Amino acid sequence: MTVATAEPRTRTRPVRLGALLARPEVGALAAAVAIFVFFLLVAPSFRSSASFFTVLYQSSTIGIVAVGVGLLMIGGEFDLSAGVMPISAGLVNSMFCWYFGVNLWVGAVLSLAFCLAVGFLNGWLVMRTGIPSFLITLGTFFVLQGANLGVTKLVTGSVSSSDISAIDGFASLQKVFASSFTLGSATVWITVLWWILFVALAAWTLQRARVGNWIYAVGGSADSARAVGVPVVRTKIGLFMTVSFLGWFVGMHSLYRFNTLQAGNGVGNEFLYIIAAVVGGTLLTGGFGNAIGAAIGAFIFGMTSLGIVYAGWDPNWFKAFLGVMLLLAVLVNTYVKRLATKGRPS
Known part of the structure; x- marks a missing residue:
């Protein structure tokens, strides 16, 4: 009897371990723990609660949009316009209300409609033309980048928007998008709470909602998904509209925290969103990944970008770290994908 009961236990352990290792976020979690411990050892100022919440804030400004980008990548597409979308959102809100003298809430709603329209156009063009989303959204990126600079200079005479802190609606919008509170000696920005909420909602959608199954299905094989009744288009x-909405949200935070925006900012952030998702276990080929992994990837970005500063190192090394992390993440994700599919019927 002793031998009979011991044998099944030894058989189930490798299966459970394999199932754990096959989760998309496991590699990113291990990397996050290692990086966190490393900076605790080499950067004394990293150990304070204030520094930790600063890292969380830095992570949230990337992580909010990375949630949407991760979902889109699971669905098999890319959005390179996501980097400048927050700047476009903030500029539409700022310049419209400054020029016409209307309440900022009106501009915020108009800005949201603008961003959702851009997201809809991106998705519609991809599905209508069959052109890869990389090219469609690259075109949108250049259009928005040029319009941000050109229109801002035309309206304000410079490449920055005007200060909007005196316009009606500023205080209430600031509470929603850019408020903060103290927790002991640390400052907690509301974007951290919004980030947690968006990650939780995305994770629930992927795991519990029918649309989550649709996202995985269209990313795995759009033709097969269409054949079983999934509304692919x-x-x-x-x-795409989800990415635009989250870009609008971050744009509102930037505007109502700093009161003004530089029209040329945001270029290159699209790669940070993609890197956060990939480091978090999302495959570039689609159909695999989750929201928790994208959040961990953004947290790694926040830890590293500030940890290097806290350690007193040259910040230029940060880009080198991103490249190494991306290469390692692709290798780990490929291995994890093999574990996840091992033993499945073909």
Whole structure:
């Protein structure tokens, strides 16, 4: 009897371990723990609660949009316009209300409509033309980048928007998008709470909602998904619009924290969003990943970008670290994907 009961236990342990290792976020979690411990050892100022919440804030400004980008990548598409979308959102809100003298809430709603329209157009063009989303959204990126600079200079005479802190609606919008509170000696920005909420909502959607199954299905094989009744066009357009919505949200935070925006900012952030998702276990080929992994990837970004500063090192090394992390993440994700599919019927 002793031998009979011991044998099944030894058989189930490798299966459970394999299932754990096959989760998309496991590699990113291990990397996050290692990086966190490393900076605790080499950067004394990293150990304070104030520094930790500063890292969380830095992570949230990337992580909010990275949630949407991760969902879109799971769905098999890319959005390179996501980097400048927050700046476009803030500029539409700022310049419209400054020029016409209307309440900032009106501009915020108009800005949201603008961003959702851009997201819809991206998705519609991808599905209508069959051109890869990389090229469609690259075109959108250049359009928005040029319009940000050109229109801002035309309206304000410079490449920065005007200070909007005196316009009606500023105080209430600041509370929603850019307020903060103290927790002991640390300052907690509201974007951290919004980030947690968006990650939780995305994770629930992927795991519990029917649309989550649709996202994985269209990313794995759009033709197969369409054959079993998945609304491929509607799902992918909705994902593009989700990225635009989250870009609008970050744009509102930037505007109402700093009161003004530089029209040329945001270029290159699209790669940070993609890197956060990939480091978090999302495959570039689509159909695999989750929201928790993208959040961990953004947290790694926040830890490293500030940890290097806290350690007193040259910040230029940060880009080298991003490249190494991306290469390692691709290798780990490929291995994890093999574990996840091992033993499945073909």
